[in-house]
Amino acid sequence: MLSVYLICVGKLKEKFYKDACAEYVKRLSAYCKLTVIEIPEAKLSKDPTLGEIAGALAKEGEAIRTRIPPGSRVAALCVEGRMRSSEEIPQMFPVPGRSPEKHMVFIIGGSYGLHPSIKAEANTQLSMSPMTFPHHLARVMLLEQIYRAFKISEGSSYHK
Numbered sequence: 001m002l003s004v005y006l007i008c009v010g011k012l013k014e015k016f017y018k019d020a021c022a023e024y025v026k027r028l029s030a031y032c033k034l035t036v037i038e039i040p041e042a043k044l045s046k047d048p049t050l051g052e053i054a055g056a057l058a059k060e061g062e063a064i065r066t067r068i069p070p071g072s073r074v075a076a077l078c079v080e081g082r083m084r085s086s087e088e089i090p091q092m093f094p095v096p097g098r099s100p101e102k103h104m105v106f107i108i109g110g111s112y113g114l115h116p117s118i119k120a121e122a123n124t125q126l127s128m129s130p131m132t133f134p135h136h137l138a139r140v141m142l143l144e145q146i147y148r149a150f151k152i153s154e155g156s157s158y159h160k
Contacts, residue, residue: 002096003103004032004146007067008139009060009110010041017136024143031150032104039063041110053112061115064107073101074122077108077138081125089149092124106146108138 012018021036028034040063042056068074073094084092094101106126107118119125128141151158 002032002093003035003069004028004093005035005037005067005069005072005103005105006108006139006142006146007037007039007064007105008108008135009039009064009114010135011038012136012139014136017140020140021143024140024147027147028143028150031147034146037067039067057109057112057115058117060110061118064114064118065121068105068107069103071101072103072105073099074105074107075124075126076114076119076122077106077128077142078114078119078125079127079130079132080119081127083127083129086145086148087152089145090153092126093149106142108135108142110135 012021025034025036039060042059044052044056048056073092075092093104096102107114107122109118128138133141148158
């Protein structure tokens, strides 16, 4: 069974986000070993300077890097990434026994995104849309797309 990691900067606080994520985590348990890792968002002043933001992203980036298991295929979610259709998402996943990677890792940054080094080190940069979404909503959307990817792979009618 494929191991899928979702590394997120920031902790879910709102019940509606927690409930939606919990539903997809439950559904995904039949298809993969899912691990959701929350990295604390770096503390910033109310009106942070570019230097403070860069420092916070660097700190978050190091925390992310230490959580990526060896032998992983990594997708960093970022606005400059490539948009993909739902049908293309399953093609991103390593195939057990046929791919050198053993894990699929998705990374969602915090309010200010991801450190450039994390994006550069990722196998792929993925954009969900040119629109801006709260990063907590992006987590729900990504979990749904991961679930949809497994349903597409099995030929289910879930994906219409």
